[in-house]
Amino acid sequence: xxxxxxxxxxxxxVQPANVNDMTxxxxxxxxxxxxxxxxxxxxxxxxxxxxxxxxxxxxxxVGDIKRHLKNHGIKF
Amino acid sequence: MSSENKKIHxxxxxxxxxxxxxxxxxxxxxxxxxxxxxxxxxxxxxHQEVLSAESGLKSxxxxxxxxxxxxxxxxxxxxxxxxxxKTPSDRRTYVMERAKAYTDIxxxxxxxxxxxxxxxxxxxxxxxxxxxxxxxxxxxxxxMVGLFNQELKNLAMREKRIFICDxxxxxxxxxxxxxxxxxxxxIGDIFIQPALMDFLAExxxxxxxxxxxxxxxxxxxxxxxxxxxGIIGEDGIEGIRLDTKPPGNAYxxxxxxxxxxxxxxxxxxxxxxxxxEDALKAIREHPSMVLKEDSFASIQINWRDKAENIxxxxxDLNLGxxxxxxxxxxxxxxxxxxxxxxxxxxxDLPKDPALYVRxxxxxVDFNTLQLTGDDFKxxxxxxxxxxxxxxxxxxxxxxxxxxxxxMEISIQLADxxxxxxxxxxxxxxxxxxxxxxxxxxxxxxxxxKSTAHRVxxxxxxxxxxxxxxxxxxxxxxxxxxxxxxTFLMSCRxxxxxxxxxxxxxxxxxxxxxxxxxxxxxxxxxxxxxxxxDLYVRAGFTDMGEGRYRLxxxxxxxxxxxxxxxxxxxxxxx
Numbered sequence: 001x002x003x004x005x006x007x008x009x010x011x012x013x014v015q016p017a018n019v020n021d022m023t024x025x026x027x028x029x030x031x032x033x034x035x036x037x038x039x040x041x042x043x044x045x046x047x048x049x050x051x052x053x054x055x056x057x058x059x060x061x062v063g064d065i066k067r068h069l070k071n072h073g074i075k076f
Numbered sequence: 077m078s079s080e081n082k083k084i085h086x087x088x089x090x091x092x093x094x095x096x097x098x099x100x101x102x103x104x105x106x107x108x109x110x111x112x113x114x115x116x117x118x119x120x121x122x123h124q125e126v127l128s129a130e131s132g133l134k135s136x137x138x139x140x141x142x143x144x145x146x147x148x149x150x151x152x153x154x155x156x157x158x159x160x161x162k163t164p165s166d167r168r169t170y171v172m173e174r175a176k177a178y179t180d181i182x183x184x185x186x187x188x189x190x191x192x193x194x195x196x197x198x199x200x201x202x203x204x205x206x207x208x209x210x211x212x213x214x215x216x217x218x219x220m221v222g223l224f225n226q227e228l229k230n231l232a233m234r235e236k237r238i239f240i241c242d243x244x245x246x247x248x249x250x251x252x253x254x255x256x257x258x259x260x261x262x263i264g265d266i267f268i269q270p271a272l273m274d275f276l277a278e279x280x281x282x283x284x285x286x287x288x289x290x291x292x293x294x295x296x297x298x299x300x301x302x303x304x305x306g307i308i309g310e311d312g313i314e315g316i317r318l319d320t321k322p323p324g325n326a327y328x329x330x331x332x333x334x335x336x337x338x339x340x341x342x343x344x345x346x347x348x349x350x351x352x353e354d355a356l357k358a359i360r361e362h363p364s365m366v367l368k369e370d371s372f373a374s375i376q377i378n379w380r381d382k383a384e385n386i387x388x389x390x391x392d393l394n395l396g397x398x399x400x401x402x403x404x405x406x407x408x409x410x411x412x413x414x415x416x417x418x419x420x421x422x423x424d425l426p427k428d429p430a431l432y433v434r435x436x437x438x439x440v441d442f443n444t445l446q447l448t449g450d451d452f453k454x455x456x457x458x459x460x461x462x463x464x465x466x467x468x469x470x471x472x473x474x475x476x477x478x479x480x481x482x483m484e485i486s487i488q489l490a491d492x493x494x495x496x497x498x499x500x501x502x503x504x505x506x507x508x509x510x511x512x513x514x515x516x517x518x519x520x521x522x523x524x525k526s527t528a529h530r531v532x533x534x535x536x537x538x539x540x541x542x543x544x545x546x547x548x549x550x551x552x553x554x555x556x557x558x559x560x561x562t563f564l565m566s567c568r569x570x571x572x573x574x575x576x577x578x579x580x581x582x583x584x585x586x587x588x589x590x591x592x593x594x595x596x597x598x599x600x601x602x603x604x605x606x607x608x609d610l611y612v613r614a615g616f617t618d619m620g621e622g623r624y625r626l627x628x629x630x631x632x633x634x635x636x637x638x639x640x641x642x643x644x645x646x647x648x649x
Binding site: 033034037038040041045051052053056057 | 093095096257258259260262263264266269270271
């Protein structure tokens with residue numbers, strides 16, 4: 001969780017303590033559509049993986065990110 | 077006119093998403109010692125920004141604007157399916173139309189916006205639906221992209237304010253599969269993925285640095301381990317690695333690339349810890365030395381501190397240390413130079429000589445905004461200067477030395493031919509520049525056509541060669557007392573009293589034309605201390621606050637050993 005939180009903090013400028021599975025673009029002003037891409041970019045680099053277009057578009061909150069990372073067999 | 081340290085305004089227009097590129101540009105500029113304000117136009121707002129009277133671009137007043145497009149946006153469906161257009165002539169006509177649409181934007185920019193426009197060309201296609209027939213048919217996809225890019229280049233060759241950002245070369249260097257992240261492209265029309273933006277921003281600095289007066293002019297080179305492999309003092313001339321075959325060929329090739337930079341006007345200097353006779357023997361006699369003794373404008377081979385040698389090279393060449401690039405394979409020496417002169421660009425040369433050429437190619441700091449005939453002559457002229465300095469040692473007095481040079485200067489009114497060089501000199505001369513006023517070609521052209529000013533250039537010849545145009549004077553002459561707005565001279569010819577000869581000529585004509593006095597001005601900058609006393613030395617009276625006045629013209633006497641030619645300068649109006 002620590003590595004994921006670090007990425008979220010860096011890209012979205014959020015306090016890790018305030019992040020939970022329901023953290024989403026709706027309740028996080030800095031999470032705009034371009035930052036969604038930067039987030040995908042940073043996660044790909046941090047966890048050395050590649051996401052598909054559908055995975056990136058499917059992410060509606062932090063819980064979704066965790067689900068996709070798990071599907072990639074990644075411990076975060 | 078711009079002052080020395082103002083913020084450079086950099087604008088970015090693109091027909092695809094470039095979010096984040098503004099930050100990349102700021103970072104790259106900052107790393108190059110340039111303060112910038114960056115404006116990123118909205119997604120695909122190129123036309124609106126250029127054409128609308130109240131756009132963000134207009135109110136931003138850009139000094140330099142980057143414009144990016146790609147094949148999809150520039151050629152539309154034809155970028156994917158070029159053979160929907162049946163005949164070669166259909167395809168040609170279509171590309172010409174699309175190229176005109178793109179160059180029309182550039183032309184509108186010239187009309188509507190200030191500053192430089194750097195327009196990106198289109199990366200070459202790496203796939204064609206025609207497969208192997210691509211290479212067999214007329215006006216194929218790659219021909220279409222080539223034609224589009226050629227049309228853009230044709231415009232840049234005609235228009236001084238338009239430059240080309242070679243995106244085709246950028247894509248060649250990094251590769252389409254690295255630059256384009258396909259999911260990001262489809263989700264957000266992101267053509268350059270975020271990880272690559274810093275590389276592109278660095279390449280953009282090739283245009284920003286000369287605009288900000290940050291161009292480098294001289295490469296200072298170590299010898300052992302840098303220009304050849306091994307140590308000349310131990311391995312001897314037969315033992316060092318320098319050859320057209322491995323393992324010496326990497327060094328040989330590195331020298332070829334340095335020679336090419338030297339031929340386009342970048343100066344080279346040697347800074348080496350060695351016995352001078354050993355190292356000079358290698359330079360003179362080694363059969364695979366591409367760089368010859370005459371390639372180097374200054375040679376420091378001794379056992380002194382290398383930072384001290386750099387100072388000596390700067391004095392030798394009359395150049396600011398901030399215009400130096402330092403290349404040395406020894407990390408310790410690099411650190412020594414970096415700590416003594418943070419303003420020097422110290423290249424982190426890779427350990428493997430096979431990577432030296434790449435390291436050299438990555439330096440974007442040697443650019444000038446105008447490339448004039450004099451640029452190609454410059455390196456040669458510094459080598460003359462080194463020979464002149466050698467003569468200095470052989471004559472007894474300075475006066476005898478100057479007499480022996482047989483100097484001749486020619487002062488002339490600016491004309492179509494000299495305006496680019498004059499503008500270039502106002503933009504890059506820092507040391508012998510009394511007022512450091514920067515002018516564009518357009519501004520110079522306007523002044524020279526007005527009766528309120530005289531815009532003059534002067535060139536110099538001596539026994540060792542022709543230096544070309546080496547100085548500029550701009551005088552305001554529409555008042556009873558003439559005022560010297562700009563007086564600058566290339567550092568190559570400092571220390572020969574050429575400046576005094578020019579002032580004496582001005583004084584003589586001010587008197588003949590009935591001007592009551594001649595005013596000079598000195599505006600101090602961090603770099604121009606060397607001309608601080610010029611006007612006092614030339615007989616002007618110090619009026620305080622950097623103003624100097626000459627009304628007793630006899631006090632500013634001609635220099636006996638300099639012949640001055642001034643064809644028709646003063647009786648044109």
